[in-house]
Amino acid sequence: MDLTGKCVLVGVTGGIAAYKTCTLVSSLRKQGAEVCVAMTKNATEFVSPLTFETLSANKVTVETFDPKREWEVEHIALAKKADVCVIAPCTADFAAKLANGIADDFLSTTVMACTCPVLLAPAMNTNMLNSAAYRANESVLRERGVRFAETGSGRLACGDTGNGRMAEPEDIEGQVIDLLFPNKDYVGKTVLITAGGTIEPIDPVRFIGNRSSGKMGAALAKAATDRGAKVILVCGNVTVNIPEGRYERIDVTTTRDMYDAVMANYERADVIVKAAAPCDFRPVAVAENKIKSDKPLSVKFEKTEDIAEAVGLVKGDRKLVVFAAETTNLERNAAEKLAKKHADIVVANDVTQEGAGFGTDTNIATIVSESGAESLPKMSKSQLADIILDRAIGK
Ligand SMILES: Cc1cc2nc3c(=O)[nH]c(=O)nc-3n(C[C@H](O)[C@H](O)[C@H](O)COP(=O)(O)O)c2cc1C
Structure with missing residues (x-):
């Protein structure tokens, strides 16, 4: 424990x-x-x-x-x-x-x-x-x-x-x-959580990535386990410490890997929480050898798989929670994402606000679902994790 x-x-x-x-x-x-x-x-x-x-x-x-x-x-x-x-x-x-x-x-x-x-x-x-x-x-x-x-x-x-x-x-x-841990409302449930960022190689030594620390995913995994759930943690690049042996952990590198891991395992889950920050773009071609640094470089990118949308199409009765890191029009963008991804909950946060987003221990979130938008005050990621898990089971 x-x-x-x-x-x-x-x-x-x-x-x-x-x-x-x-x-x-x-x-x-x-x-x-x-x-x-x-x-x-x-x-x-x-x-x-x-x-x-x-x-x-x-x-x-x-x-x-x-x-x-x-x-x-x-x-x-x-x-x-x-x-x-x-x-x-x-x-x-x-x-x-x-x-x-x-x-x-x-x-x-x-x-x-x-x-x-x-x-x-x-x-x-x-x-x-x-x-x-x-x-x-x-x-x-x-x-x-x-x-x-x-x-x-x-x-x-x-x-x-x-x-x-x-x-x-x-x-x-x-x-x-x-x-x-008096709250055991997730006993018998399986929660699939994605955490951290993915990285996309440019050549054998360079990659494109993002600043996701994995803290929100780790907080969700801990909260779900504390409440009795079995957790499948699909883990990208994380800087946060993930306790060993507590979760069924699947390590992935690229967005394609994360997509494959989620699609291979979502059927076992009752709740799927996409707290990871997968790279939205990857280089069209990965150089076989290290690219020389003597000339300017231009890299052509293509879109990666949209994991949330893919799960949304096949999820059936499973609850799908997705995150939206926004910088403008928070609620409107979140509501659009809810519909587009066939999600049940969008947890939107304005990453320009102090105390919200990547790397911090706190978050300032708005939870958007069919029943409307719920703006939450600044709170720790573990407190937010519990609220997300509450809402995912209709509490
Ligand atoms: C060898 C020995 C073992 C004791 N074991 C117990 C015990 O298991 N339970 C108990 O209520 N008192 C036991 N006592 C008596 C308590 O130590 C005694 O009531 C003491 O005033 C308790 O102080 P405290 O409650 O401030 O720790 C034992 C005394 C001795 C000398």
């Missing part, structure tokens, strides 16, 4: 199961999440902060009144930053504090300030777990929307056998991921 861009706050409290949290932290970090560990003072008796610092590649906070603190009000900053907060292990003591609004150390204060989902992974002796006090605290917390990673049964560290073992790190991680 690609957790890049997500921040997980891992709270560790004073139980023997704290050693298992090392595996959780390490795994979340390996998947790209930013992991911020905060520990109670008692937790540091079980595992050293240095261990979590090394595994998370991040500072570990224990003290509220740390003279070396990085931010002015650190517990609030961390609470605001976290996308999910998980307490593993969660002691009976810590559950009691949360249930009663006691904020007397860094971790309890931070968790109280969290507005993100909170997941507790309790671990304790069976009699503590069954005690009226713990049961009452757990039920108060559940009523408030706090989630629980259920304890398991077995031999406990204290020598007793029974319920109270902390859930396994992979189960806790699964719940963390579910909380990070």
Whole structure:
């Protein structure tokens, strides 16, 4: 799972199961999440902060009144930053504090300030777990929307056998991921996405290309996968990092290659998003040898394949989303493109505007469909990706 861009706050409290949290932290970090560990003072008796610092590649906070603190009000900053907060292990003591609004150390204060989902992974002796006090605290917390990673049964560290073992790190991680990506409306769907620019050779060393970075296509691929889709990514020349193994990736060079890849695979897709910038022209002839640079050069170009139009003609019930980089008459040109390409959605952007178009992390788009034009404010490409995926399934 690609957790890049997500921040997980891992709270560790004073139980023997704290050693298992090392595996959780390490795994979340390996998947790209930013992991911020905060520990109670008692937790540091079980595992050293240095261990979590090394595994998370991040500072570990224990003290509220740390003279070396990085931010002015650190517990609030961390609470605001976290996308999910998980307490593993969660002691009976810590559950009691949360249930009663006691904020007397860094971790309890931070968790109280969290507005993100909170997941507790309790671990304790069976009699503590069954005690009226713990049961009452757990039920108060559940009523408030706090989630629980259920304890398991077995031999406990204290020598007793029974319920109270902390859930396994992979189960806790699964719940963390579910909380990070609650929207699964693309489960069972396949999305074919084209990304990046194509390049057309002039001679063995020179080519014509464009400035497409592949960022919009990569954001769409990530968003669709996060929502449960299988993604076929037809990838031209990209400068953005594409995580390995997450998508069925088909690398292409020229517009003809991209056309072939799309036409060979579109039938498997429910939604086709053409976020690539294929070259519209290619040299009529490619020189066999490197063209000498001693004379001026003139190259004759011909039109390349129109991939969107070709898909539009055969797509059937599949949804087709195309992009339109415009410099004038945005809405009119987009509406014309919608009709000409038999597309369902045109995402038009005025590439002359600051914060829109190639290479940027943001976009300013107008979504044009049969139901009209929707002008969106400047937003990140990942936010725009989610809106495009919403509209493609009628949301
Ligand atoms: C060896 C040892 C293991 C412990 N394991 C647990 C445990 O699994 N669950 C629990 O609720 N308390 C456990 N405790 C008791 C807690 O450490 C104690 O209640 C402490 O005050 C919790 O502090 P904290 O909630 O601030 O981390 C254990 C204590 C010791 C000495």
